[in-house]
Amino acid sequence: MAILELKKVQKTFGTGRTKVEAMKETDFEAEKGELIAVIGPSGSGKSTFLTIAGGLQTPTDGEVMINGTALMDLKEKKRAALRLKEVGFVLQASNLVPYLNVGQQMQLLDKVKKGNLQKEEAKELYQSLGIDHLIRNFPKDLSGGEKQRVAIAKALYTNPSIILADEPTASLDSDRAFEVMNMLKEITKEKQTATIVVTHDTRLIDDCDKVYKITDGKMELQESVHDTL
Amino acid sequence: MKSKGSEVMFLAWNEIKNNKLRFTLVIGVLVLISYLVFFLSGLANGLEQLNREAVDKWEADGIILTEESDLRLQQSILSKDDFDGNGVDEYTELSQLSAIASNEDKKENVFIFAIDPDSFIMPNVTEGNTFVNEGEVIADDTLKEDGFEIGDEISLSSTDETLEIAGFTDKARFNAAPVLFTDRDTLETLQYGETAEGDNNTVNAFVIRADSLDNVEVDEALQVIDTETFIENLPGYTEQNLTLTLMIYFLFIISAVVLAIFLYVLTIQKISIFGVMKAQGISSGYLAGSVVAQTFLLSLAGVMIGLALAVITGLFLPAAVPVAFNYIEMLIYGIILIAVSVIGALISVQTIVRIDPLKAIGG
Ligand SMILES: Nc1ncnc2c1ncn2[C@@H]1O[C@H](COP(=O)(O)OP(=O)(O)OP(=O)(O)O)[C@@H](O)[C@H]1O
Ligand SMILES: [Mg+2]
Numbered sequence: 001m002a003i004l005e006l007k008k009v010q011k012t013f014g015t016g017r018t019k020v021e022a023m024k025e026t027d028f029e030a031e032k033g034e035l036i037a038v039i040g041p042s043g044s045g046k047s048t049f050l051t052i053a054g055g056l057q058t059p060t061d062g063e064v065m066i067n068g069t070a071l072m073d074l075k076e077k078k079r080a081a082l083r084l085k086e087v088g089f090v091l092q093a094s095n096l097v098p099y100l101n102v103g104q105q106m107q108l109l110d111k112v113k114k115g116n117l118q119k120e121e122a123k124e125l126y127q128s129l130g131i132d133h134l135i136r137n138f139p140k141d142l143s144g145g146e147k148q149r150v151a152i153a154k155a156l157y158t159n160p161s162i163i164l165a166d167e168p169t170a171s172l173d174s175d176r177a178f179e180v181m182n183m184l185k186e187i188t189k190e191k192q193t194a195t196i197v198v199t200h201d202t203r204l205i206d207d208c209d210k211v212y213k214i215t216d217g218k219m220e221l222q223e224s225v226h227d228t229l
Numbered sequence: 230m231k232s233k234g235s236e237v238m239f240l241a242w243n244e245i246k247n248n249k250l251r252f253t254l255v256i257g258v259l260v261l262i263s264y265l266v267f268f269l270s271g272l273a274n275g276l277e278q279l280n281r282e283a284v285d286k287w288e289a290d291g292i293i294l295t296e297e298s299d300l301r302l303q304q305s306i307l308s309k310d311d312f313d314g315n316g317v318d319e320y321t322e323l324s325q326l327s328a329i330a331s332n333e334d335k336k337e338n339v340f341i342f343a344i345d346p347d348s349f350i351m352p353n354v355t356e357g358n359t360f361v362n363e364g365e366v367i368a369d370d371t372l373k374e375d376g377f378e379i380g381d382e383i384s385l386s387s388t389d390e391t392l393e394i395a396g397f398t399d400k401a402r403f404n405a406a407p408v409l410f411t412d413r414d415t416l417e418t419l420q421y422g423e424t425a426e427g428d429n430n431t432v433n434a435f436v437i438r439a440d441s442l443d444n445v446e447v448d449e450a451l452q453v454i455d456t457e458t459f460i461e462n463l464p465g466y467t468e469q470n471l472t473l474t475l476m477i478y479f480l481f482i483i484s485a486v487v488l489a490i491f492l493y494v495l496t497i498q499k500i501s502i503f504g505v506m507k508a509q510g511i512s513s514g515y516l517a518g519s520v521v522a523q524t525f526l527l528s529l530a531g532v533m534i535g536l537a538l539a540v541i542t543g544l545f546l547p548a549a550v551p552v553a554f555n556y557i558e559m560l561i562y563g564i565i566l567i568a569v570s571v572i573g574a575l576i577s578v579q580t581i582v583r584i585d586p587l588k589a590i591g592g
Binding site: 096 | 244502
């Protein structure tokens with residue numbers, strides 16, 4: 001069974017002359033252990049797709065199912081709880097709390113949710129992300145790339161079944177960018193998550209299981225990963 | 230709030246630790262407000278005592294005055310025989326005279342109370358002796374601070390007669406002036422001169438102890454009032470109390486508003502931070518709980534420091550400033566201050582609940 005499913009999902013903003021069809025009618029599925037790339041030009045609807053998939057905004061039409069639960073039926077409180085349990089977001093903008101150090105960012109998650117990574121597992125994660133020496137740093141004392149890696153660690157810390165990453169490599173140099181993509185791939189296979197990565201950078205999609213391309217809100221599966229090039 | 234205290238404290242406390250200046254300012258404002266509240270409460274208390282401690286010391290249940298007196302002791306003129314003790318456990322007469330007393334270099338407004346030395350309103354002597362010979366008085370010991378001493382000759386504004394301080398008693402001020410206690414003979418001499426006949430029967434009031442004031446039987450021209458009503462009708466007493474109490478209540482409102490504004494601004498600044506936390510799935514309840522917990526910590530700190538400062542100030546105040554702290558009342562006011570601060574924080578809770586995580590994360 002697909003862990004994430006979008007059925008006939010559609011999103012329009014505004015009405016009349018200012019109407020924007022950010023997502024045209026879309027069906028989408030992601031299985032456990034799948035690494036999926038979503039590419040497309042700026043303004044094509046990539047972030048819209050990702051935030052609808054993660055239950056951060058409701059579609060104008062259609063249905064989103066996470067692990068068999070229809071998001072439409074849930075109140076915001078339940079939806080937040082579902083996000084916390086199932087979804088790991090890596091956002092375009094930094095999603096760190098400025099007054100918590102790296103270790104405390106994770107501790108905060110322990111305060112609100114059980115079943116997060118064990119100490120040893122977390123240590124491994126920090127090592128693989130190359131942030132194990134930064135645990136006591138506050139966000140203001142991290143470089144852009146380091147912040148991004150901490151954000152990834154934060155998304156993975158809750159053991160999510162779905163990882164939604166919006167341009168996670170945007171602020172990284174290309175070596176680091178490749179490294180981060182590799183890591184996402186490893187985690188996807190190891191933890192059997194459904195991982196969806198939105199990116200501009202077509203060089204990063206070689207290892208993905210599927211690639212979708214969005215143009216003007218229309219989402220299309222690419223037959224072969226290399227079609228996109 | 231569903232989240233447990235220690236868990237919401239985590240976010241609250243770490244934010245305080247990392248934004249010391251900001252939160253020091255908040256605490257500073259609370260310190261000033263609570264200091265003022267505690268100080269005013271002390272002042273209100275001190276002024277109350279200044280007016281009533283002599284009466285409180287009687288441990289009386291009521292007082293009998295004339296109907297025409299408008300509840301003023303001076304205006305109540307009655308005869309010793311007007312009351313025969315029907316319905317009371319104990320009673321005694323009281324006559325009074327207000328005067329300006331002076332020794333060689335100091336002048337002081339005083340009340341002279343003529344009492345029966347064997348009655349229950351006879352004050353304890355803390356220093357010196359009781360009045361025995363005509364012209365001797367027991368004086369309230371705040372007069373000592375004005376330089377009056379045992380053996381001092383006191384001259385009065387209204388007569389050529391003089392008094393002598395035989396001893397002191399404590400806690401004996403009435404309507405903001407120290408009291409001199411003496412016997413009826415001395416008072417009559419002051420009022421009517423040496424030559425007056427010794428059978429003057431006029432007194433100002435009867436002080437009574439009774440289980441129930443309803444059972445006390447008096448003439449039509451007299452009225453029985455309870456001690457508290459008598460005190461409340463002392464000139465200026467109620468007005469003074471009301472003014473200070475009103476100021477304290479205003480300060481409660483001010484502290485709630487100031488804190489509400491502060492926290493609201495802080496919350497507005499943190500909208501994007503709250504937004505990313507909400508995007509991850511952290512509940513509004515947890516975030517709101519942390520703001521409330523934070524407010525609690527801040528107001529607790531502010532109130533404690535304000536309390537400490539008020540108490541320290543009290544130690545160094547000159548005796549002329551009538552500040553007397555009632556610690557139980559201060560505790561209650563402290564709790565009220567914390568409570569209204571937390572209520573002020575609830576405005577921000579609404580803002581937090583409304584934050585749309587989508588707007589906050591951008592993208
Ligand atoms: N809240 C909104 N109100 C109105 N229009 C919106 C809103 N959010 C997005 N849009 C529009 O929907 C379209 C898709 O936006 P989206 O953010 O999904 O693009 P994107 O592919 O993520 O772009 P980028 O690569 O620049 O991040 C854009 O035309 C955008 O202007
Ligand atoms: Mg985007």
